[in-house]
Amino acid sequence: MISTPGRPNLVMPKAFGHLLKQLPWLALAALPLALPGYEPLVTQVFVMILFGLSLDLLVGYAGIVTLGHAAFFGVGGYTAGILSVHGIGDPIFTALCAMALAALTGLVFGGAILRTKGLTLLMLTMASAFLLYEIANKATGLTGGEDGLQGVNFAPVLGLFEFDFQGRTAFFYSLAALFFTFLFVRALINSPFGWSLRGIRENDARMAAIGCPIMRRRLIIYVISAALAGLAGALQAQSTQFVALYSLNFELSGNILIMLILGGSGRLYGAFVGVPVFMIAQDQLAKQDPANWFLGLGIVLIALVTLAPGGILGLAERAANAVKRRRSA
Amino acid sequence: MTTLITILFFGIAYGMILYLISVGLSVTMGLMGFVNLAHGVFAMLGGYATVTLMNRFAVPFLASLAIGCIVVSAIGFVLERVFYRRFYGRSELDQVLFSFGLILVAVALVRIAWGPLAQPIQLPNYLKGQVAIFGLALPAYRLALVGFGAAIIAGLWFVFDRTLFGARIRAAVDNRAMAQSIGINTSRLFAAAFGLGTGLAALGGGLGADVLAIAPAYPLQYIVYFLIVVAVGGLGNIKGPFVAALAIGISDTACRYFVPEAGSIFIFVFVFVVLIWRPNGIMDRRRVAP
Numbered sequence: 001m002i003s004t005p006g007r008p009n010l011v012m013p014k015a016f017g018h019l020l021k022q023l024p025w026l027a028l029a030a031l032p033l034a035l036p037g038y039e040p041l042v043t044q045v046f047v048m049i050l051f052g053l054s055l056d057l058l059v060g061y062a063g064i065v066t067l068g069h070a071a072f073f074g075v076g077g078y079t080a081g082i083l084s085v086h087g088i089g090d091p092i093f094t095a096l097c098a099m100a101l102a103a104l105t106g107l108v109f110g111g112a113i114l115r116t117k118g119l120t121l122l123m124l125t126m127a128s129a130f131l132l133y134e135i136a137n138k139a140t141g142l143t144g145g146e147d148g149l150q151g152v153n154f155a156p157v158l159g160l161f162e163f164d165f166q167g168r169t170a171f172f173y174s175l176a177a178l179f180f181t182f183l184f185v186r187a188l189i190n191s192p193f194g195w196s197l198r199g200i201r202e203n204d205a206r207m208a209a210i211g212c213p214i215m216r217r218r219l220i221i222y223v224i225s226a227a228l229a230g231l232a233g234a235l236q237a238q239s240t241q242f243v244a245l246y247s248l249n250f251e252l253s254g255n256i257l258i259m260l261i262l263g264g265s266g267r268l269y270g271a272f273v274g275v276p277v278f279m280i281a282q283d284q285l286a287k288q289d290p291a292n293w294f295l296g297l298g299i300v301l302i303a304l305v306t307l308a309p310g311g312i313l314g315l316a317e318r319a320a321n322a323v324k325r326r327r328s329a
Numbered sequence: 330m331t332t333l334i335t336i337l338f339f340g341i342a343y344g345m346i347l348y349l350i351s352v353g354l355s356v357t358m359g360l361m362g363f364v365n366l367a368h369g370v371f372a373m374l375g376g377y378a379t380v381t382l383m384n385r386f387a388v389p390f391l392a393s394l395a396i397g398c399i400v401v402s403a404i405g406f407v408l409e410r411v412f413y414r415r416f417y418g419r420s421e422l423d424q425v426l427f428s429f430g431l432i433l434v435a436v437a438l439v440r441i442a443w444g445p446l447a448q449p450i451q452l453p454n455y456l457k458g459q460v461a462i463f464g465l466a467l468p469a470y471r472l473a474l475v476g477f478g479a480a481i482i483a484g485l486w487f488v489f490d491r492t493l494f495g496a497r498i499r500a501a502v503d504n505r506a507m508a509q510s511i512g513i514n515t516s517r518l519f520a521a522a523f524g525l526g527t528g529l530a531a532l533g534g535g536l537g538a539d540v541l542a543i544a545p546a547y548p549l550q551y552i553v554y555f556l557i558v559v560a561v562g563g564l565g566n567i568k569g570p571f572v573a574a575l576a577i578g579i580s581d582t583a584c585r586y587f588v589p590e591a592g593s594i595f596i597f598v599f600v601f602v603v604l605i606w607r608p609n610g611i612m613d614r615r616r617v618a619p
Contacts, residue, residue: 065422112601116608118421119364119564123556124604130553131597138592250549254429261426291440298433305427306415 025179032171039167040239041283045276046174047235052260052271053185054228059257060266061189062221063201064114065122067253068129071109072102072226074248075132076233081149081243082142089155091173095234102230103223105132110222114215126250133248148244152237163241170239177235181228186268188224197221258301264311273312334465336583342471344578345478346540349533351558352485352570353526359502359565361417361519367428368530369548369555370435374401375531376543377439380448390453398532405527409520417519432548440545447544470539477536482571485529489567498522502565557600563610572611 032039051073058064076098083094113124136143144150156162161169188194199207200214208214237243246252255278263274286293308315354368378397382388388396412431416424456473459466489495501508501515509515534543541551557577562570577596584595603611 059422063422065425067425112605116560116604118362119358119556120560120604120608120610122364122421122425123553123560124601126553127557127597127600131594131601134592134594134597138590138594250553257426258429261422265422291437293437294433294440295437298430298435298437301426301430301433302412305423305430309423 025175028175029172032168039171041279043167043170043174043239044236045279046171046178047232047239048256048259048275048279049271050174050178050181050235051229051232051256052263052275053181054225054232055256055260056265056268056270057185057188057197057221057225057228059260060270061194061201062197062218064218064222066125067122067250067257068125068127069225069229069256070248070250070252071125071129071132072106072229073233073236073252073256074129074136075105076102076230077237077243077247078136078143078149078233079230080154080234081152081237084154084237085149085151089153090159091154091157091238094154095177095231095238098230098234098237099227100230102233103227105230106223106226107219110219110226114218114222126253129248129250129253133245133250136245136248143243143245146245148242149237152241152243154238154241163238167239174235174239177231181231185228189268193217193220258297261304262300262311264313267310267313270311270313277312331465332586335467336586337579338467338475339471340579340582341575342474342478342578343540343582344575345474345482346533346537347554347558347578348571348574349478349481349536350530351555351562351574352567353523353529354555355559355562355564355570356498356502356567357519357523357526358559360498360505360522361413363413363417364421364424365413365428366425366552366556367431367435367548368526369552370432371401371405371527371530372534372537372541372551372555373435373439373543373547374404375534376538376541376547377443377448378531379535380450380538380543381443384448384451390456394532394535397535398528401531402524402528406520406524409523413523414516414519432552435548436545443545445545447542448538450538450543452539474536474540481529481532485567494521557596559610561600561603561610563612566612569610569612 031042035042051069054072055066055069058066058069076095079098079101080094083089083097088094109124109128113121113128116124137145139145154163157169157173161173163169189197196207196212196217199212200217204214233247236247259274259278260270261274262278263270263272282293285296304311310317350369350372353371354365357363357365375394375397378400379390379393382393382396383390408431412427416427452470456470458469460469460472461467462472489498497508497513497518500511500513501518505515534541534547541547544550554577558570558574561577562568562573577599580599581593581596584591584593588595
């Protein structure tokens, strides 16, 4: 970093700086104190942020546009839910199973989908989610079909913390999952592998020319993203003790993409901004009048693409740059 | 035997509707490379126009179809000039988001104007009941669908293969820069093709109002089928989507009849298999052309 002339360079002790970086997380952990009674809603926000993070790996970093990401969310949710119905209710174990099965689903679909591009790729991502939706819809014996999965019941986390009525356990449990996922994703995108993904996004022909195995890289990130989406689905099942067909819905695939874009994709923190804004707005507006909600959402989306590519974070970046330029001028 | 023929017939009628709606998407995708998710919106608008003109203003069926087609075609033309053209050079993600936003706006406006329920179409008397052909009783409406669809398709093929306008489109699909450099005004061509495509979609939406129910969720509910027809058929041509639409119409109808418990599972599996075999569709213009 080059220090700006005319301004004193703030030197902080390293340990203090580290602590400061974790401050947002500590603030999140203290949320139940500030907003008692909102734990279930905030838990949903955490789950969706995790889901959005997984989507950002594909859309923001690897440049794979998908309109079927709910497929993996749903597989994760149903895996955890169905296991718990059959007496295997340990949250962490079922979440790991959910991730494994979602990853496997990602491997199978990704192997086919990633061979195509453009409209065909987009259509196949949609088709994969529609296919799983239809299977879940028809396999009523296993999934409960349209009524949703009945009898979901999870054991206490680590055998100690029972899922309580107030939603405190679910709150801290999903916050912890989100925290570790964030650390993983941050390490991943800063690794050489993460940088090669950006290269493929920008120009796959050049990356192939310098010897990067494009198909394999894209498939790996597809599988990782699917596993994380599956984790989000499992957390959803565990925190709400219910799995519904909605978790495989096209609407969910579309919504999570809008949430990510609203915050700003390819910026790591996009989901952290976009998801709360979207979900609070939805909570306040959608119940009153769904038509106006869709209208507003559509207009915001068109405005974002035409006027503010990069979402809220992109706008903030531009504002910060403008301020910096004025300072240095 | 009778059952088989009836299923085949219903499948062809369904395929005709899918083709009419999707063919415009295939051409505009091939021409402009624009991933237009909102194509189903124009079919829905055509359906609403037809149903409203007939039910509220007692306009005859065919006249309603024609008016709907012209009006929606004009809407498509204006949208292309005002919005779509700005996105031609943009990333695929931007195009997807823009057209998805357009879907949401259309769904909301239609819901505000017509309410959330499906709009039933009151078919004219000559399309009700059944017609006996070779000892088979076939529903008149679907017979008309097949006949009418075949006539439009014949006209479309004539325009595409035998007229200057069609030749210009084919040239621009094959090589836009070269087409432009020999004096074809591609910008105007895009607008005309877009208007034509949306008009056909409107016709398909109105004609098929009794097959694909006209409701606000229409563009979201059926978009995947329209995209399947285009992806399987191959971009930028009009024959591939025809084969794809008929194959999907017939196999989907047959599956729903013989294995109702599997629903539309088969269709999606079929699509994956076809596209693993031929990632660019069964008739990829750019591959087939010498």
